[in-house]
Structures are given as structure tokens and as C-alpha cells.
Amino acid sequence: MSAPKTPCTSEVDHLLLTLNGTFRDQTEMEVELVPFLNALEKCAGDWAPDIVKGARKRRYARAAFWQALKERRDDDSASVALYRAESPAVELTLELWLPPHPSEINVWLDVQPLAHFSNEGDCRGIVEMVRAWATHYPASYAAAHSMADRELAGFPHFGREAEVSRRDGFDKVYELCWLNVFGSHLVESVGRERMLSTPAHLVEELPNGSVLLVLRPTAADFASEDARVAQARAHVHLRPDLDFDTVLRTLRERSAALAPVEPRFHPDLAPLLSRLPDEFAISERQRKTAELNAFRPPVPEEWLPVALPSDVANPERVLESYGDLSEGLVAALHTKVPSIFDATPESLTDLDFYFWRENFPERYERDLIDEHTAPALGAFLGGVLVRRLGGTWVPRQKREESQVRVGKRVWLPFLRARRYMQSRQSLLEYSLTQFFHEAERYRP
Template sequence: MKVMEGYDASEDDSLRLDFKGSFDSQAARQSELEVFLQVLEAHAGEWMPDVVKGKRQREYTRDAVLRALEERGSQRYTHCGLYHARWPAVDMLLGLYLPPLLPMLDVVVKVKALSFFAKEERCLHIVEMVRAWACRYPVTHARAHSADDAELAGSPRFGRDEKTSRQNGFDKVYEVFWLNVFGPKLVETVGRERMLSTPAHRVEELPNGSILLVTWPTVADFASKEARLAQARAHAHLRPDLDFDTVLRTLHERSARLTPVEPRFHPDMATLLSRVVDRAASHERQQRIAELNAWQPAEPEEWRPANSALPPDVENVERALQQYSLYAEHLVALLHSQVPSVFKATPESLTDADFYFWREEFPKRRLREVIDEHAVPAIGAYLGEVLVRNLGGRWIPRQKLEEAQVLVGNRVWLPFLRARRYMASRQALLDHSLTQLYRAAERHQS
């Protein structure tokens, strides 16, 4: 069964649920997890996981979950993954912290896309599921919210260093999310009466002294003005030391950062930049689109008018051309497993190579002498071969590689010089992309 993990649907935000509750590690694991799994099955509905992964993949059953936890177990921690093979995509971690650590049920659920939870009924099922879990497995704090917005809020560190964050956890109300369960200790810190009087869609005291708080009926529209106002009111109520207007302004600023931005990329670079954007973290994607909309690569400078081309100065032109071909084959050998299109030597293969080098941060992760001695000649020769094969270009070899030219139309292009500038840094891979030079040569072909 093919698993559709939450990361596969990169076009949208997701609902993220974090739940850490105490459990009895001395009890039989099957009986201790029975309520957890019963509640999951009762409320997950259309996103109910159907795949369990431990050391192997199985169809979901309660027994499969127990077996996966057993086979992935260690003395202190065990875990398994649960997934949904169809839309909406689900990526769920079920972990158990074991003695000598403090026994804890550790659950992270990501359901993508967040738009799935535009219906109030689906959101109510999430609330009732978390409520039932929190009654059975007492929490310090649990929450469900937009994954992207939680990232922008600084969760889970909220400006603290990792050690402090791990030690103290959610020891005060750093943020109010769409759904929150505040444990008894946190309730007493804030004040039970204050917490119960929070202006919110739903506030409920649970039998174990925890308080469940939901700011708004649906989570999918968390960034709407009305939902942000409700979130700010709840947060400022629970944290009277905070200024309401400042809290609300911060929430609106986060909403603005998540507002979809229409890509308007440079036409030569649109395909490459779309792939660059897809690599950005989901909560940073819209800002990245805006940045790349504003960015305009300079026109390639690695060319001369054809009437000022340098003549060949090599002893054997044919041997020089064979050397260029050999250099280009070196690039094919380097990239063929990661960039299969490199065999075709097409404009599209240049874009694939551009993206590969950018994704791998190639100029940063390789020794400079290796780049200069091997990568630059291979890239330059390959770029030149693409110009020759696709635009009817002709090599004009020179003893110095950076002076070697490819004649296309009324210009000669300098592919080795381009390759050297290209490999200067990760940003240079975009500023001096192979794709853009090819498109510029294509425009001047005749």
C-alpha cells in the first residue's frame, strides 16, 4: 500500500496536533493504549490512518500498532508511524517514553490539507478526540492549530534556547492556539477562575482539573479577522501583562505572511524558481515567492558580438572538441543518478542541473579546488554542448577554457566563464544560472 505522507502535499498548510499525556507504564501496554486507539477510531473519520509503520509496514489494526511499538522499542523510548494512503494526507507519530524517563504518551498528528477542516463537524471531532484523550491521559499542555502559524509563533521554543525549552516546556501561556488543553498546574498558575472566564468559543473544565479551550468554531479560517480577534482576546485575557493591541497586531502580521502570493517570476527562470519555492518550509513559502517576484537576474554578460570573436588558437581543433565532449561526459557521470535528464542535453536538463546544484548547496559543500579543477570544466563544457545541439551552435576552441566560445547567431557565448561565476556560491547558481544563459542565447539565435 502506497503511503501518502503529510509532506507529499506541499501546496497547503496542515493541521498539527501535539499531545503529550502521562500513562501507566506498569500496566499492560494493550490495555493502556486501548482507550487511545478507540478514541482515534471513533473521531478520525475520513483521515483515519490505514497504514502502520514499525520496522515493516502493515495495514492498520490495533494489534499492528502494538507490534510496531514492540519491534521499534528500546529501553527508554519506542514509537511507530501511522499514515493515510488517500487524501487527506496524514503523518502521525505515536511514541512512548519509558522508565527511567517519565512515562509519557507522545503524539504528533499532521493532517494535510488544513482546508479539510473548514467544516465545523470535522473540527468538533478533533476537539472531542483531544478531550477524551486528555481525560484519560493527563497533560501539561496540548494543542491543535495551523502548522504554519505555529511555526511563525515560535512554537515550541517561543524564543528560548533548546535546553530551557525542554526543561520548562509550556510553563506559561506563550500562545493561545485554536485548540488548547491546559493541565492543572498551568491552570493554577494562571488562575482557575480567570481561565474559566476566558472569552472563547468553548471553555470546559475536565474531570482531572485540566481546562479545554477552543478559540473559534473552525480551524481552517484561523487567519480570518474574526478568528484572530477571538485568539487575541483569549491570549490577552490569560496574559494580562500583554497589550491586547500588540497581540492582535502580531497575529495580523502572521496572517499577512501566510497570505497566498501569486508567482510572477522572471520568465527565463519561472520553472527553476517554482522548484526553489517548493523547497521552502511551508510557513516561509509565500514570503519566498514575494522575494523571488522582486528579484530580477541580470542579463548574462558572458558573450561577445560574433564579429569580435576570438579565433581558435589551439594546435588541434578536433582534439580540443573531443576534450570538451569528455568534460561534458564527466558532468553526466556526476549527475546521472540524481538528474536522469542530463543524458538528453536539453534546455530542460540545464534547469534540472541548476536545481540539483542549488538544492545540494554544491558550491558550499565541495572543496573549492575540486570545484575549480573538475566541476567548472564539466559544467562549462556541458552548457556549451547544449548550445551546440539545440541551437545549432559551433565551438570556437581556445587554449584558455574561459575564452572558449560557442557561436550562436550573431553572438559568441562563453560557457566556461559562465560556469566559473555560476559555481561561486549558492546564490550565484541563481544569479548566473545555466538556464538563463541558454534562454538568452535562444533569443539571439537568429
Template sequence: MEMVRDWASRYPVSYATAHSSDDSVLAGAPYFGRDEKTSRRDGFDKIYEVWWLNVFGPELVESVGRERMLSTPAHRVEELPNGSILLVTWPTAADFASDAARLAQARAHAHLRPDLDFDTVLHGLRERSAALAPVQPHFHPDVAPLFSRVVDHVSSHERPRLTTELNAWQLPERRQWLPASAALPQDVAEPQRVLERYSLLAEHLVAMLHIEVPSVRQATPESLTDIDFFFWREDVPDTRSREGLDKLAVPAVGAYLGQVLVHHLDGQWIPRDKLMENQVLVGDRVWLPFIRAWHYLRSRQSLLDFSLTQAFREAERHCATGPGNPSS
């Protein structure tokens, strides 16, 4: 407070503030419902919001009324030598979202804007506090490594809401597997050539991603999570050609997932002539990696709902039971 006071006393200030950036975003700053051009032209030309610490320049003070501003109910209201006014709503910044701090903020705002209803202002502030309240993650264990990275990536004001949504996530109803007893039989004359094709398709994914996702070269369970996160971060399903995704990415992703199942869970390919019918036998189930890849690449949300991470972890849980045994 003293630093700002000394600075604002020596330099011309039209308006300055110190507050939570997350709360500022939720309040609509810096536009406050205006278009960008209008906002840049007019700036903070009236009291759109009162923050924890505020410096109101002389013009803004006069537009509100100096006496009204000096009589604001607040922790600190001080007239500076250059005609600016320093206003601090609450003693400490760290608890700006507490109910007591919000009451003080609402009182100051409603005082400076008598056209506003105090109860309405307070309700909006309390809603923002609720939106910013931390939410403890309890993600499904299959997808916890991926969801944690997704939450860490978004802006901090979005994390409580997103954490709540991902806490409620459930396993997809479309499960890309069959009991081993229902597996389609091999129907190709030269299975080795088909297996070599899978390997080549998986290498296509490595070629596409090796710079952005270096771990893709290792083809490990951890690399699946890295791929999931990269595709989600870049919003690949909605920013790439649908034709290209279905023609190139779906086969490459499906083959890569199948290879990881084979190499890390002792899986076994069951080659089929039709790409989408190819299966990987793991334990008492056969998995359909190309169908999984098709669902996976439909949308940004489907990258989470049908993640490669989750597919592997679910297969891992069931790989202990042998073919022909009852499903877990």
C-alpha cells in the same frame, strides 16, 4: 473538538494544542525565545501563546488562576473532569488567520497574560497572517521551471516570502555573451582535440551527478534544470571546497552547458586556448559557457541568478537570427 475533549478527559495532559504548524513556527514555537535546553526542561510552563485549540493541564490552570482561565473570552471554554481546561478561540480552524479569528486569539491571549498589551499582541498576529498569505507566482519565463521547484522544496511557511522575492527576480546584468561580430577567433592548431576535451569535461559532470541527477546522462534542456535544482538544494557552492569547485566543477559545468547549446540549438564551438575564452556560436551571438559556469558556482544565490536553465532559454530565444545580423 469532541475527540480532543474525550481524549483529554481520560488521560493526564499537561498541555496540548491544535493549530497551523506554519503559524506556530512564525510564533517561535516550541522555544519561544528560550534556548533548547531550557525549553526541554521547562516545557510550556506559562502561556507563551494561545492557539486555535488548547488543552491546559491542571498545573498550568492553577498557575494562571482557574477563574481567570474559565472567564477567557473565547468560542469555547470547558472544564474537564480531571481539572484540565479545553479552550477554543474560534469556531473553525481553517480560517485561523482571518482578522476576526486573530482578534479572538489576541483577546484570549491578553486575558490570560494581563502583562501583555492587547494591541501589541494583535499586531504580531496580523503580521503573521500577512506573512502566511498566499502569493501567486509570476516568475520570469526563463526560470519558471526552476523557481517553481525551489519554492515547492522550502517549508510551507517560507513559500509566500520566497515567491515574492523570486517574482521580483530580474535577468543578471553580467550576460555571458557577445555579438557574433565580436567573437574571438579560433586560436588553436588542432580544434578537434579541443572539441574532444569539451566532451570529456562534460562527461566529468555526468560522472559526478548521474546518481543524484539521472537526467544528466541525456544532456537536454530539462537536465539543466535538474542540475540547477540539485546544486541549489544541496547548496553546493557553500558546502564544497572552493578549490575543487573552481578546478573541477566550473570546467565540467561550462563544457556540459556548451554541449547542450551545440546539440539542441545547432550551436558551434569556437575553440580557444584559454578555457574561459571558449565560445559557442548560436544565431547572432556567441556564448561564453565557462565564464557562465564560474559566475554560477559562486554562491547559492548565484545558482539562481546565473542558472543554466536561464542561459539556455535566453540563447534559445536568439538562435533564429543568423551570424552577422543585428542582435534581437
């Protein structure tokens, strides 16, 4: 059994704490979890979870926690999730593995924003809580650090095959986080004297032989130059086989990759491009923002200076068929893109984002796209030009030649839709959003 592990939201960096420990008494699970709850309630402060979720959500209380745990228990496992919706937002997942498995307790705590841990008081609370948990539930390894930086560091595999990673675990000091707990086995492999002499803000031996190591007083400044130097020194101390300059250079590169990049998107595409970075891993967003800043789509070419005359025998019937195509698109997508009902410029941007996020052109059958989706999009796009820009349809027997007259130009929405639906990249290069704004400039 496993509760979902998704970040609180996708907007900013988080403090992510993971702890995989063991517990003793499998028959008295509630007794075993009292130290967990005691430490959480004592140390969480203003980020304390206020919702507990089992079969349903309840306000947090001890009784609600025990009830949720019963609801999420089966023969060999149990789990419960705790939340806090208001800032600082929290997701805390507790998983228990029971016989015939080895008795394990896995904690996954996500607090957003990381900036909340810019002061020593809140950071001391995290340290005190982890100290209590790691003392009562001996862990082979535990860590608390920036989620974005953990991603760049390659947690949890560190370049290993997943199978090897699962087998060996954190069997040597691959990385140092802001807060670390090294189990007794790892301490002995490094050397207890060496471990306890690590240059760091806090190095403490726990009663079960584990070592708690905290690099700096606060977690939020992990990417600063001072923090990176401290991280490199401590890492090289624990791993004398590593080169200090090489480690520090890698850490500086990670800091540079996470440095904020101001969005400077193409003005016609800004409503669309501003949504895309959050769809990537948090460690990639600044790089993606820089790439999207540099992106310049081709100027739309799906237009004519003079309209081709209509060559259909019954224009009304053809326009009715366009309406049917458009209504079919609305019927198919209205639950996923609710604004499609409005047929506004904003609904075009919502469609752009939906198709890009779904990677629609590359996930679905080409025949379906060419015969159904692209024609329906062309009809819908043309209809928006008619409704919002005062355009007029000029239907043609060959559908891709059908035009919408706006001012002194005529636009080819079916041709645009076909080019648009060729690939994921073409969704950006031939976006519906840009096409509308280009046509808008020629509105009388």
C-alpha cells in the same frame, strides 16, 4: 527512539497537533493504548490513517499496529508511525518512553491540507479525539493549529534558549492555538476561575483537572480578522500582563505574512524560481515568493558579437576532452539529477535547482569546484547549446575563451559556469536556465 517527524508534503498549510502526556501502567502497554486507538478510529473520519509502519509498511489494522509497535520497541522506548497518502494526507507519530524514563506518550499528528478543517463537523472530530486522549493521558500542554502560524509564533521555544525551553516547557500561556489543552499545573498558575471564564468557542474542564479550550468552531479560518480578534481577546484574558492592541497587531502581521502571493517570476527563470519557495519553512513561503517576484537577474554578458578564431592545434582532441568533462558530470550527478542524461533545457533547470538546494558553491571545497565542477559544467552547458540550438564549438587554448556559435552570437559557457559557481546567490544570477534561454533567442 524517535520516528521521523516530517510534514506530509511541502505544498500547503497543515493542521498540526502535538500532545505530550503521561500514562499509568508501564507493564500493560497494549491496554494503555486501547483508548488512543479507540478515539482515533472513532473520530478521524475521512482522514483516518490507512498505513502503519514498523519494520515495514502494512495496511492499518489493530493487529498490524501491535506488530509495528513490537518491531519499533527497545529497552526504554517504542514508536509507531501511521500514514494516509491520499488527500487529506496524514502522518501520525506515536512515541512512548518507558522506565527508567518517566512514562510518557508523545503524539505528533499532521493532516494536510488545513483547508480540510473548514467545516465544523471535521473540527468536532478533532476536538472529541483530543478530549479523549487528554483525559486518559494527562498532558501539561497540547495544541492543534496551523503549522505555518505555529512557526511564526515561535513554537516550541517562543524566543527562549532551547535548553531553557526543554527545562521549563509550556510554563505560561505564551501563545493560544485554535485548540489547546492546559494541564492542571498551568491551570492553577493562571487561576482555574480565570481559565474557565476565557472568551472562546469551547472551554471545558476535564476529569483530571486539565482544561480544553477551543477558540473558534473551525480551524482553517485562523488568519481571518474575526479569528485574530478572538485569539487576542482570549490570550489577553489569560495573560492580563499583555496589551490587547500589541497582541492583535502581532497576530495581524502574521496573517499578512501568510496571505497568498501570486507568483510573477522572471519568465526565463520561472521554471527554476517556482521550485524554490517550497524549500523554505511553510511560514516563509509567501515572503520568499514576493522576493523572487522582484528578483531580476543581470542580462547574460558571456557572449561575443564576433568569434575569436580557434587557436588549438588539434580541435578534435580538445572537443573530445570537453566530452570527457561532460560525461564526468553526468556520471557524478545522474542519480541526483536523472534528467542530466537528456541534456535538455529542463535538465539545466534541474541542475540549477540541485546546486541551489545543496548550496553547492558554499558547501564544497573551492579547489574542487574551480578545477573540476565548473569546467565540467561549462562543457555540459556548451554541449546543450550544440545539441539543442544547433550550435558549433569554437575551441580555444584558454578554456574560458572557448565559444559556442549560435546564430549571430558566440557564447562562452565555461566563463558562465565559473561565475555561476561562486556562491548560492550567483546560481540564480548566472543560472544555466537563463543562459540557455538567452542564447535560444539568437537561434537562426
